[in-house]
Amino acid sequence: VRRQKLAGILIEVVPNSRGSRTAIIGIGINVDPPPPEVSPELRSGRVALRELGCAFDRLHMAGELLLELQRALEHPESGHLLDEWRARNILQNHRATFASDGRTYRGQVMDLDPMDGLIVRLEDGGMIHLHAQTTSVVEYE
Numbered sequence: 001v002r003r004q005k006l007a008g009i010l011i012e013v014v015p016n017s018r019g020s021r022t023a024i025i026g027i028g029i030n031v032d033p034p035p036p037e038v039s040p041e042l043r044s045g046r047v048a049l050r051e052l053g054c055a056f057d058r059l060h061m062a063g064e065l066l067l068e069l070q071r072a073l074e075h076p077e078s079g080h081l082l083d084e085w086r087a088r089n090i091l092q093n094h095r096a097t098f099a100s101d102g103r104t105y106r107g108q109v110m111d112l113d114p115m116d117g118l119i120v121r122l123e124d125g126g127m128i129h130l131h132a133q134t135t136s137v138v139e140y141e
Contacts, residue, residue: 001047002047003090004045004046004047005045005047006029006030006046006047007027007029007030008028009025009026009027009028009132010025010026010028010132010133011023011024011025011026011132011133012024012133013133025069027065027069029049029061030046030047030048030049031048031049031056032048032049032050033046033048033050033051034046081114082112082114085112085114086111086112089109089112090140091109091118091140092111092112093108093109093110094109094141095107095140095141096120096137096138096139096140096141097137097138097140098118098120098130098135098136098137098138099135099136099138100130100131100134100135100136101134104138105120105122105128105130106122106123107120107121107122107123107128108121113129116131117129117131117135118130118135
């Protein structure tokens with residue numbers, strides 16, 4: 001919102017006891033602005049629902065979020081979730097800098113891959129997949 005972060009996700013995929021993989025999904029929504037004692041670096045680039053004048057009930061919002069997540073995960077083959085993801089991807093076709101696995105990358109976001117994360121064309125013309133669980137956006141244009 002206004003080029004500021006309102007929410008974020010963290011996804012970690014781990015092996016489970018059945019020999020397959022389990023995704024652990026963390027979803028954070030900025031409801032209240034950070035308290036004044038939080039450093040300016042951590043406060044910048046973020047916006048909270050209350051700062052936008054939104055009226056909401058946290059429990060209702062959490063319930064709706066879980067229902068939508070369940071609907072999306074029940075029918076992954078429909079492509080609906082990926083289409084919605086692409087429609088809201090503010091990085092699409094923009095240049096950005098990313099931190100991933102201890103390295104920094106700069107390039108243009110070309111697409112999203114549901115299994116491999118962001119597809120980025122690097123400044124040297126090469127293509128790379130940046131996985132959600134190990135990648136952060138440092139800045140974007």
